[in-house]
Amino acid sequence: MEINQKRVLITGGSSGIGLALAHTLGAAGAHIAITGRRSAVLDDAIKQLAAAGILASPIVADVATEFGRKATIDGALASLGGLDVLVNNAGGVRAGRLEDTTEAEIRAMIDVDLLAPILLTQAALPKLRESDDGLVVNIASGIALIGMPFYSTYAAVKAGLSRFGEALRRELAGEGVHVMTVYPGATDTPMMQTSHAGPDLGFVREPAAAVAEATLEGIRANAFEVIRGGEARAKMIALNRDDPGALDSRFADLKSRLAEAVRDHSAL
Structure with a gap:
């Protein structure tokens, strides 16, 4: 897809990867609306x-609520005049042991990280079909590919x-709407401010702008997925598939330090 002149809605676009995407896609000629x-x-x-x-249009809305999702779609259509690209970026995280995670925190992750993108995509599909060159971009996480201890619910969603x-x-193949999934690794965003996990624990943070640039490249290439982390991440994914016990052992060696580093990691 050529992004120039495309009408793009980015949820969670006021900071982090969402804001970086607004900069990158806007600089490439897209018309932008962002929510927060x-x-x-x-x-x-x-x-x-x-x-x-x-120039971007702001939409104040919480996509985890029915009212917020309606406000998001209505606001985007009013400001953009239609919709070509939906970027499901809004998300939240609460790390730590499952026993120490409250039901409210678990439900919040399910609502904003999984239920909201599904329902917002459902609501946006008629307008994306009208585009005849529509796109849904889902911002997932590298943890979706390799389950990390102390991120059990986040990994699940x-x-x-x-x-x-x-x-x-x-499902949409041949119907004028493509879907691409992005798997960022540790990224230098406000969401990561309360995490104290660093490179020694495998959390090498890259700038949000790098994720945004890679996402733009994926959009232009009509890619199925964009996986950040380079060769090291690719090797871990292969090891997790071929010998998951080896990764179990690696995480076991880091377990106590990792538990301490991420126990306060919360952005909901």
């Missing part, structure tokens, strides 16, 4: 984009989003 729950943060993002010469995208891509 906090109006002040959203306004600041719009100013940052404007300073870079990118992101893996669910991954399989949702794969199944929907096949």
Whole structure:
């Protein structure tokens, strides 16, 4: 897909990967609308984009709610005049032991990371079909490909989003709407501020702009997926498939340090 002049809706676009995508896709000529729950943060993002010469429309909405999803679609159509690309980027995380995770935190991850993208995509599909060159981009996580200890629920919902995208891509094949899934690794975003896991534990953070640029490349190539992490991630994925016990042993050696590093990791 050529992104120039495409009408793009990015959920969770006021910071992190979402804001980086707004910069990257906007600079490539797309018309942008971004959502966020906090109006002040959203306004600041719009100013940052404007300073870079990118005009974007703000939509204050919580996509985890029915009202917020309706406001998101209505706001995008009002500002963009239609829809060519939906980027399901809004997400939340709560790490730590499953026994220490509250039901409310588990439900919040399910609602925002899995249920919201499914229902928002469902609502957007009629307009994406009208485009006849539509695209859904789901921002999953590398943890969807390799389950990390202390991220059990997050791994579950992101893996669910991954399989949702794969199944929907096949469902929509030949119907004018493509689906692509992005698997970022550790990324330097506000979501990661409360995590103290560093390179020694396998969390080498890359700039959000690098994820956004790779996503744009994937869009232009009509890719099925974009996996960040390079050769090291590819080797881990292969090892997880061929000899998962070896990864079990590797994580066991890191377990106590990892538990301490991520026990306060929360962004919901």
